[in-house]
Amino acid sequence: DMALNSVDDQYDWKEMFLNELNLDYQEGEKNAKKPEDNLKNIHSVSIYMYTNNNSDYSLHFLLTDATKILKKTQNKCYLTYRGTPVEFDNDVLNKEIRLGSFTSSSLNRKVAQHFGTRSCFEIETCEGADVIKYSKYPEQKEVLIPPYETFKVSAVKKRADQKDPWCDIVYILKKTGGKSYLNCLSNNLFLFLKNNTFVQELVICRISSKIIVFTCNFCNFCQKQAF
Structure with a gap:
């Protein structure tokens, strides 16, 4: 059995990907607006990055959090x-x-x-x-x-x-x-990210690629469990 459903991505692309994402993050950190509405700086940076045509999936967690926080005040x-x-x-x-x-x-x-x-x-x-x-x-x-x-x-x-x-x-x-088919992701990994500022920065690839690899593996796991 070749276990075709296993998570076996070797992430050969990661160095180029991380360099590009790191540059995007640096620009976002430099230019993002001062957070209001109960947002944190990482939320403001993520929104700036997204509107600067960066739609990387690693932003999904922070954009979800930012959207939910903003809805509490916009209502x-x-x-x-x-x-x-x-x-x-x-x-x-x-x-x-x-x-x-x-x-x-x-x-x-x-x-x-x-x-x-x-x-x-x-x-x-x-x-x-x-x-x-x-x-x-x-x-x-x-x-x-x-x-x-x-x-x-x-x-x-x-x-x-x-x-x-x-x-x-x-x-x-x-x-x-x-409706969400990835609630195990949003309810587990997302809460972990939300409460760990250091890890949030890793997810944006400011420091390390390991969290990105972990995140991708976790996403794949959740996808398999959700259906």
Whole structure:
């Protein structure tokens, strides 16, 4: 038996990956906004890194924490917009979906249009957090939507169906709840990270690669256990 499901990644890429991520972290630490709203500096740095086009999975834990903390003070839903140059399946009316990862959206529809007008989204989000003051690009009026929020596709509108056409196809998403298949990750490793500042810095690759390897292994383990 070759145990094909074993966690056997040798991480041959890690030196290049860690160097790049370390540079991103240094820029984030230098330029991130002073944290407010009960956030810690590491949260502010993580949001800055994410809005600077760093979507590495190791940020997921800290972005999740930051989003939940911000929601305690914001405590409201948002109507946001997301534009893309990509074509998606149109046969999704009344289906429940998740966005699949942390997803950027904007309070301003014109901002969303700059990112594409092929397939766009009008999103009612109650788990998403306003990160404008922590973003590298505050002018984008960003609301960060977590991957565990679920939506119902209440309408799919082509240009002919839109009163004020702004995109080839617009998917109207209404919040239905939240769902996570990696709760063992968020409930165990995440709490460990949250309470250990030194380890938080390791996860961002400031010092060592070992935690990244551990994190990836733990993620794979959780994924296997969750289904």
